[in-house]
Amino acid sequence: MVSRPAPSRVYCRRLAGLLVLDPNGDQVGRVRDVIATLRLGHEPPRVLGLAVEVQRRPIFVPMSRVTGVESGAVVLSSARLSWRRFQQRPNETRVLGELLDRRVTLISSGVEVTVVDAAIELVRGGDWVLDQVAVRVGRGRRGEVKTVAWDEVTGFSLPEEGQGAANLLAAFEKLRPADLASLLHDLSEKRRAEVAAALDDERLADVLEELPEDEQVELLGGLADERAADVLEAMGPDDAADLLGELPADDAERLLRLMEPDEAAGVRRLLLYADDTAGGMMTSEPVVLAPNATVAEALARIREPELSPALAAQVYVVRPPYETPTGRYLGLAHFQRLLREPPATLVGGVIDVDIASLRPETPLAEVTRHLASYNLVAAPVLDRAGRLVGVVTVDDVLDHLLPANWRERQLDADVDARATPGALTPPAAGDVEPGSRGEAGSSPAAS
Incomplete structure (x- = not known):
């Protein structure tokens, strides 16, 4: 050739x-x-x-x-x-x-x-x-x-x-939210605001969830209140609650009043709990089904692309109503079990009832031990009446176990080239190409 x-x-x-x-x-x-x-x-x-x-x-x-x-x-x-x-x-x-x-x-x-x-x-x-x-x-x-x-x-x-x-944005339209967040992180404050203004609500919501908290607050504060409320509605309730928790109380309340009542109600419930408890970490929108739903229906629900892998790992079976806080919690069905059952099987017949649940006030350390003990990526959170109020996922727990500024440190972290097959090995200290940036952030002088 x-x-x-x-x-x-x-x-x-x-x-x-x-x-x-x-x-x-x-x-x-x-x-x-x-x-x-x-x-x-x-x-x-x-x-x-x-x-x-x-x-x-x-x-x-x-x-x-x-x-x-x-x-x-x-x-x-x-x-x-x-x-x-x-x-x-x-x-x-x-x-x-x-x-x-x-x-x-x-x-x-x-x-x-x-x-x-x-x-x-x-x-x-x-x-x-x-x-x-x-x-x-x-x-x-x-x-x-x-x-x-x-x-x-x-x-x-x-x-x-x-x-x-x-x-x-057209040049980077296929970037994942985490990668677009990395791109935004390196732009000037003015340019970040311009990009945020050009993104649609759902895309901006996804990107905000990947940014350090101070940059989330900065970008949200640069939006008109009505748009900021729309973006908060597009975020997961737990992420919206975390972001609102970083704002002054008056600003948070003003935005909550602009949100749709149903959306705001879920976020308000999450704001009642301390950050380092199951209630403060949980999401209020897990996959909830009735016991007479079929395995085929359950599999269709967990295929929804907006679900995170942790939330799609299992479905939660309850009595009506089916919005959190639900009726009485019955149990959960793992997606692996669902894959092994005939499509017409009722999920009420394949649920796991042996896994203990969490309470909203359960502290972070106990939540961590619970997930590790049962090898879970998500766990149900029940109130004292036995109603499902939310689900804690492993990524929620990691967010709270890592240092407060972990997202920013991730964006600034030293590269570990050996972690990726085929990646280059970083040179030893001082082994830098002649004429390249000889100090962090420097560049060859323009001719």
Whole structure:
């Protein structure tokens, strides 16, 4: 097979999310952004390198280590990389994170346009520059898209107000919530607010659940009260209660009043319990069924894509009513047991009644021992009347066992490259490629 030469010009949105491979073809990570430095006059920006995410940690890969884009992946010429966390310098620009959606002006006509993409090109001497931009003339998706040279537009050096984020989100539309949260974490506060404004309620709710608490509060506080209430409704009741618990009491109460009464009622019940108890950790929306429901119905319910793996692991069988707090709790059915039964079997006949339940006031230490003793990923929580009021899942417990700032520390954590098959081994201290970022967050000086 004849190998094709790597393209000398690549559009940055094409790079978003691409695999990065070492010379042996092993995976290093995925591209999250292109890092460039703007220069005086109309000279095209010099591309310094790529921000590459490795296990939710961005590192800097110099363009001198990129041989090209082949078969949908960025290929490196060397396995020697700095594994220090990438931190953006004042003279650096994130092409995807900061230039997309920017309003600039065509010099020839004075018409204001929106940047939808940018192209980088390999030039003589081995440098990469940002030489072209794709712009949309007119507002909205129906405007004409045209490609112009960098020196045909002006306005990139000016502060941008109300930039929007439609094209940035389009570049990363397939990211999982945890990965999008990592991307947001590394953006400026202003850009985070713009991205939050552009996300729909459900997507923003999923992302908020993956962010450190201070950033959750920051983003929610930047929304109009009505929108903030809608986002809280889209979150899991336990996550919404945790977030509201971080707000001043007056602010939390104001948002609760704007929520739908049924949604707010569930969150209010959770706010009654201390954080480190079963009631404070539980979710009030498990999979609840009547005893005369069939195994086929139970399996259909746990297939619902919005359920977490822990909540989908078992169904809870109760007398009516079937919303928490339910009627009398009868037992639970594990999904593995459901898979072994004929579809027409009634779930009331396959429930496990031997597993003890928790009380809302059960402390964290006892909840942890309970899950470990029974090898459970979730456990029912009953009130004194024997009604199901919620379910504690193992991820809820881990959230409370880990340090309070664990999400932020996860985003900033040192990479453990050996944890991923085929990943590169981090170099020894001081083993950093010549001319690369010699200190945490530094970059080669722009020529």
